[in-house]
């Protein structure tokens with residue numbers, strides 16, 4: 315089952331029942347990646363809605379809805395915004411194969427991103443992973459979203475913390491990478507994306523993954 319909403323997730327989350335799905339795995343807006351000088355010929359992507367605020371206030375809502383686990387991508391400088399909230403059980407580090415730009419004069423090259431991990435009442439590892447995961451980023455030539463996360467990374471988190479047939483929600487789905495990971499791993503997927511262009515991209519990417527699967 316795949317269910318996609320082109321909407322503001324804050325409205326939809328409010329109407330979801332307690333413990334109504336298994337995993338929330340999401341990558342909310344949390345920086346100014348889209349504005350980076352990464353692109354030689356100008357940035358081909360539209361601005362990310364809400365990129366000026368990390369929505370830490372939604373974490374208690376995610377925990378209310380998920381039965382097994384909540385994973386939220388962030389950067390180290392978003393941690394201050396989680397002060398006063400429940401402490402995550404792990405801070406997973408996704409180590410990339412190359413560095414990002416950032417401030418070339420006064421900042422070390424950024425080579426990793428963080429993932430806050432909150433186990434919920436029914437959490438059980440299928441397989442326990444270390445808290446540093448090495449995975450190549452999506453090559454620039456293949457990007458369909460400016461902050462696209464690699465499907466193999468998402469697939470590892472899903473496969474090792476849920477069972478086939480479980481349901482995963484990504485309320486900030488961007489290009490639908492979490493949905494593609496769910497299709498490949500046999501999990502149900504609910505995705506929400508506010509931006510119509512990125513919503514259309516996600517729909518296409520998930521459909522492509524479903525078609526590839528049916529050809530196997």
Ligand SMILES: C[S@@+](CC[C@H](N)C(=O)[O-])C[C@H]1O[C@@H](n2cnc3c(N)ncnc32)[C@H](O)[C@@H]1O
Pocket residue numbers: 321322323324341342343344362363364459461462463464485486487488489490491492506507508509512
């Ligand atoms: C960091 S990106 C996610 C990228 C995604 N992980 C991928 O691999 O393509 C965050 C996405 O959340 C969307 N967004 C921002 N505010 C939102 C909201 N209130 N409800 C739903 N989506 C939202 C943005 O349009 C953006 O595409």
